[in-house]
Amino acid sequence: MRLFDVVPEELFSILASPNRLIYADALSVLYDAFRENLKIQKNTFFTMIRSRLEDELARSEFSEDGISEEEAQDLSGRARFLIRKLKERGWIELERGDDFEEYIILPDYSIKILELFSELTSENRSSGFSFVYDTYSTLRMAHEDPDGGAYEKMMALNGAYDKTLALIKMLKTVYHNINRYFQQQIDMRDVNQVLAMHFDDFLQHVVEAYIRPLKIKDSIPKYKVPIQQVLDSWLEDNDLLNAMANAALQEKRFDSLEKCRADIVSKLFFVKESYEDFENEYLNEIDIKVRRYTRATTQKIESLSNNDQTVRGNLVYLLNALSDTSKASELTDRIQPVFQIFAQSWMGEGSLYSQRRPGKREKCDPVLISEESVDLSRKALDEFGAAINSPYNKKNIRAYMEKLLGNADIAYTKDMPIENDMDYILSGLAVIAASDRDSFYRIEPVSGVVASNKYELPSVRFIRKKVR
Known part of the structure; x- marks a missing residue:
């Protein structure tokens, strides 16, 4: 279903007219009438618009919106014109009650839109939630x-x-x-x-x-x-x-x-x-x-x-420049004709202390380089290969957990086959690896201890992450 299958095509046209401000105010009055009354009499709505929008009605010109000469003569006629315009554009409907009075009826789409307008313009936007x-x-x-x-x-x-x-x-x-x-x-x-x-x-x-x-x-x-x-x-x-x-x-x-x-x-x-x-x-x-x-x-x-060029900005600039102690005395002399400012200093515990200057380095005997040549690149490759082929690398830990979970979404420590020290170490590394961002599972602690052969493990629940 498309938008204009639900709302009238000209519903928003009043908000694009030259008089859109007074139309918006009229919609605000309409929402107030809806909140204050279950049954909105047309005369009550007319009175609300006439009293609340008196100044706006007096200043407005509706000649481009099709107002009649009779309606344009006074404020009451212009208020009636606003109500007629709201009905023509689909914001309100009119029905006659058992007492032969006319009542304003708001369609459901109109209520929702008016509520949105009220929320957008409300100054009290910090409403609580729980x-x-x-x-x-x-x-x-x-x-x-x-x-x-x-x-x-x-x-x-x-x-x-x-x-x-x-x-x-x-x-x-x-x-x-x-x-x-x-x-x-x-x-x-x-x-x-x-x-x-x-x-x-x-x-x-x-x-x-x-x-x-x-x-x-x-x-x-x-x-x-x-x-x-x-x-x-x-x-x-x-x-x-x-x-x-x-x-x-x-x-x-x-x-x-x-x-x-x-x-x-x-x-x-x-x-x-x-x-x-x-x-x-x-x-x-x-x-x-x-x-x-x-x-x-x-x-x-x-x-x-x-960048402020006012007095305040110039003072900030001067104070920043005077904070450089190496140039403070020179700047103070230059600005003396304009500002009665002077430098102030004091003696403290560090005033009698002279910073130790580093001594000059002396030449020493040259360091002998060993004749044995070491191929550093080859050594680095060997260490990298050893890390890759380690039985405790990430690839083996992932394979261990995929075998444990299988097609299930949840597994427990008691499901782990702990036969030797390698299995025991992999079970501990699996718990640590759960915190990795690319881990396909997460863990939740469960009270108790699980015994498997000669090994004891804390009870943990392994849960497969849902694929989004």
């Missing part, structure tokens, strides 16, 4: 509720899935929104503007509103492990997965039990792996961008301050 905590509390309550069944767990999973999608959308919005501050900063030529945008806008609406809560209040690192523990316990319970699939089938989410189960398993893995990747793929990238913006702000302030 995506992470809501996900944690929803899953935890469904997991620990003794009376909670498969239906409650299925609904909790869907809620956690929606919250995770909303969190990802918010993080992407924050990441891309930082670029807007870069672009605004380029055109600024005043230090006070740069400072105001950084402290009053960026820190308040980006850092304090979104980034800090995700690390302190609505913390991803704090709630990540409890969320994953609940999801792991559900994934390992086959009977529970079948019961949740039956509950989803009864809700007619899909037309077969297999599709319902596949959807539940997919959402479980999506939420679990999203919280595994949030810090590396989202928070760290946002932190890098914030540091770049902060560094650019500092450089912009220094540049504007140093």
Whole structure:
């Protein structure tokens, strides 16, 4: 379905006309009327436009928009013209009620667009959120509720899935929104503007509103492990997965039990792996961008301050030049006719100390070079070949883990065949190699110790990473 299959083709034409500012104000009044009333009487909306836009209506000319002579005579006529124009372009509809009064009706697309306009122009953009905590509390309550069944767990999973999608959308919005501050900063030529945008806008609406809560209040690192523990316990319970699939089938989410189960398993893995990747793929990238913006702000302030030709800028230049002690006395004499400034010095503990000067190097007997020639390039190649052919290189560790996992997604330490010292060493190196960026698996510690032959190993769960 295309856009203009849903909304009227001329819906946005009023926002491209010469009188677009008053039309935008009229849409704002319309949204206020929608929020304040369930049933919006046409006379009530007319009164709101007439009182709130009195000055704008008096200054506006609607001759190009098709206003009649009768409507153009006074403010009331122009207010009626605005309502007529909103109806013609599809922003509102009119219906007559049982009391024979006309009422304003807003189509669903109009409500959504007006809500977006209100959010974009609102000064209070730092609204709070609790995506992470809501996900944690929803899953935890469904997991620990003794009376909670498969239906409650299925609904909790869907809620956690929606919250995770909303969190990802918010993080992407924050990441891309930082670029807007870069672009605004380029055109600024005043230090006070740069400072105001950084402290009053960026820190308040980006850092304090979104980034800090995700690390302190609505913390991803704090709630990540409890969320994953609940999801792991559900994934390992086959009977529970079948019961949740039956509950989803009864809700007619899909037309077969297999599709319902596949959807539940997919959402479980999506939420679990999203919280595994949030810090590396989202928070760290946002932190890098914030540091770049902060560094650019500092450089912009220094540049504007140093290039400032006002009295303040000249003073900064003079103080920077006087900080060079080797030229301070000369510069002080030159600027004495303009500024009553003088150099000040003092005696301290280091004043009576003379720095030791390095002595002159004396010639020594030449060092004899051994007659035995060493082919360094050949030696380096031999060492490199030995490292490649080592039984404990990355290739052998990867082959060892591929053999352990096979076609399975999860394996445990108890599944490792430890027959000799080489197997024991490879098992330890496999745990270390899981932290590599190119590793195809990751690990999770499990309580307990596993004994295999004469060797003892800590219990670890090896999980194959999902291919994106």
